[in-house]
Amino acid sequence: MGSYDVKQEVTDKYSLRGRVFHKIRDDILSGRYRVGEELREVAIGEEIGVSRTPVREAFRQLELEGLIRIVPNKGAYVTGITAKDVRDIYMIRSLLEGLCARWATENISKEQMEEMEENIFLSEFHASKGHTEQMAELDNRFHEIMYEACNSKMLEHALKDYHQYVLRVRRKTLSTQTRSTASNAEHRDIMEAIRAGEAEKAERLANSHMLKAYENMVQNGYMEHYEE
Amino acid sequence: MGSYDVKQEVTDKYSLRGRVFHKIRDDILSGRYRVGEELREVAIGEEIGVSRTPVREAFRQLELEGLIRIVPNKGAYVTGITAKDVRDIYMIRSLLEGLCARWATENISKEQMEEMEENIFLSEFHASKGHTEQMAELDNRFHEIMYEACNSKMLEHALKDYHQYVLRVRRKTLSTQTRSTASNAEHRDIMEAIRAGEAEKAERLANSHMLKAYENMVQNGYMEHYEE
DNA sequence: TCTCGTATATATGTATACAATTATACGGGA
């Protein structure tokens, strides 16, 4: 019997089912729908060009992902995310990113190592040019490389979940010059620890990298709009 | 806007939708369906007495929960869980249970503290009598109390997820006399640390409690059937 | 004017019908 992925994701982004799911999901994450807004099956179905059936199935999944809340016989509502939720996620991520860095040190492939080095090189380049868009993209990618390199489907999925989750908030951060410079430096330190095979050091660095990212969010007042 | 639960679960166990979901889920977790077995929509629908529609919606959720894998246009297959998956989960849980114990120390209510003390008292009683069924139940409950006491929906949900997940394996363990005695002692230590307000100690103890539980599984050969 | 009950409209919940895809059975040809 083969090894099945645990914690399956909606993989086929281009099947009809996947399209509906990802479309609604992206609309929520991009902030198109406001918190608390009710999503109607027919309206969304018509917009995408499908009937209610695929929409409903997507709703069920989005509920498990925590993006909407379905009240039986009433409707589906876009969920909010409180400041405490974000804080908790960063604390959890801090531990798990540390574990991930440790495992990545032991399992990273040559190709992944090279992509990580290239990522940091590019990040520093775009930081010097002030390209915020590319920087955010590369920042996300750095973490994803590490998730893939840790060689654990379980951990990779958990971290991708949380990563996606806080994107709603994070979208607005990382724009300050000082933080992005510091973040890049921290990425470089983590990368060098991984390359040197220093697992415990990598873990410690990834750990504090998350905590610092959170501290930065709080200090810059990004959390103010998420008070309960 | 109010605070919504992040990572929603299928709450209403007694609605039709919830019933279908939980029925299939329990059947998978109880081992009624074998790993790799194909689940057919009509067959399951007929058994429960509903049409394909609710079954399909339940399938979509079970896929996200990682219990089945849906191959488009083919079918739904019960997923396996490899020895490495179990190992990874225990490593992740070790960290998160530690964090949970730390937060529980800071947030546990009077009622929760009392239930925890009662839980340990009962555990030791049933252990002395050799009541394996009740011991397993109380063991699960001990952890759930801690999950609830940590006062973090995010962490609670993540831990309940993992906890549920390894139940498929754990169902068979904890039966040895020596391990259950040791496990009870560890629970007591954690409880006392929480009661004394020693957060870091509670974290450390919960940490190693998980690692020891995993070590026990491996040593007793419970993982042999889960080789990839 | 306010309250409450009823009627209507609207939305979700479920079942069914039809379409599309995949698996299976069968038979001809080498």
Next chain:
DNA sequence: TCCCGTATAATTGTATACATATATACGAGA
């Protein structure tokens, strides 16, 4: 006997119809 193509059956994917629950509008009565 084996291979392979076609026909058929079975299963999933989607749309639609009907059932049920909820929200809204309106009017009677106090």
